[in-house]
Amino acid sequence: MFIVIGFMAGGMCIGFMLRNRHLPGLNKAITVLIWILLFLLGIEVGENRRIVQGLATLGIEAFALSLASVAGSCIAAKGLWMWLNKKRNGS
Amino acid sequence: MKGSLIIVGFFAMGVLAGLFHIVPSETANSGISFYALCALMFCVGLSVGNNPQTIKNFRSLNPRLAFLPVMTILGTVCASALVSVLLSNRSAADCMAVGAGFGYYSLSSIFITEYKGAELGTVALLSNIIREMITLLCAPLLVRWFGNLAPISAGGATTMDTTLPIIVRYAGQEFAVVSIFHGFVIDFSVPFLVTFFCSF
Numbered sequence: 001m002f003i004v005i006g007f008m009a010g011g012m013c014i015g016f017m018l019r020n021r022h023l024p025g026l027n028k029a030i031t032v033l034i035w036i037l038l039f040l041l042g043i044e045v046g047e048n049r050r051i052v053q054g055l056a057t058l059g060i061e062a063f064a065l066s067l068a069s070v071a072g073s074c075i076a077a078k079g080l081w082m083w084l085n086k087k088r089n090g091s
Numbered sequence: 092m093k094g095s096l097i098i099v100g101f102f103a104m105g106v107l108a109g110l111f112h113i114v115p116s117e118t119a120n121s122g123i124s125f126y127a128l129c130a131l132m133f134c135v136g137l138s139v140g141n142n143p144q145t146i147k148n149f150r151s152l153n154p155r156l157a158f159l160p161v162m163t164i165l166g167t168v169c170a171s172a173l174v175s176v177l178l179s180n181r182s183a184a185d186c187m188a189v190g191a192g193f194g195y196y197s198l199s200s201i202f203i204t205e206y207k208g209a210e211l212g213t214v215a216l217l218s219n220i221i222r223e224m225i226t227l228l229c230a231p232l233l234v235r236w237f238g239n240l241a242p243i244s245a246g247g248a249t250t251m252d253t254t255l256p257i258i259v260r261y262a263g264q265e266f267a268v269v270s271i272f273h274g275f276v277i278d279f280s281v282p283f284l285v286t287f288f289c290s291f
Binding site: 002011018023027035038041042044047048051054059061078080081083 | 129137213218
């Protein structure tokens with residue numbers, strides 16, 4: 001599992017060593033790799049009857065999770081916002 | 092928006108290719124995706140390390156606003172854990188792993204597919220795309236209901252690129268730096284948090 005994070009750390013070190021050099025095509029490479037990986041995820045989903053039949057249920061689950069995530073993070077952000085404003089008015 | 096549509100397009104093409112067995116069925120299970128994931132993370136690391144300027148710009152940030160990413164993570168993870176009560180077939184760790192994508196749908200769905208299988212990976216892909224869309228569509232409402240920091244928290248990892256214009260438009264120009272800082276920190280936390288929640 002941590003091999004993947006190791007690759008990221010290695011990339012960061014090499015990127016930092018090459019920080020004075022512009023790396024052309026890096027963003028293109030990232031985009032293409034994402035395309036390949038999502039295409040492969042799609043194949044895995046398409047071949048799996050159980051997932052294809054349950055796609056609607058999975059969509060509802062996904063929607064519930066995203067709605068809750070947005071609400072949760074907004075409530076937390078409101079807490080921080082109120083704390084910041086209280087400090088500003090108090091001082 | 093165009094970029095997201097292309098990504099969804101590739102996913103949809105993959106689904107069709109899998110449904111009609113256009114590609115040999117070993118393709119997805121052959122370990123190619125693991126090598127591609129390693130290559131992807133290497134490139135992401137390269138792009139972060141190659142650009143120290145971004146980090147230098149953060150010096151102008153109000154130190155108290157540095158807590159915003161922490162609030163986003165806590166709010167999202169707690170809310171996702173609560174949803175697992177409603178979804179009887181999903182464990183709290185599964186729900187938190189999906190939530191910990193923070194709108195970074197490409198990376199989080201790939202990670203979750205690798206660790207937990209394509210079913211939860213699909214939920215992660217859809218859920219995180221929906222999160223980005225909610226932020227784009229509801230930013231003005233979020234500002235009115237939850238204050239100026241709300242669209243930044245809602246945007247999660249996308250606040251340094253795709254949702255930045257809409258945040259600056261509705262929260263104000265002075266929130267651009269905190270938005271980029273927030274996106275940067277959350278972006279960085281996604282691989283760690285997703286891996287962490289998938290390990291349960």
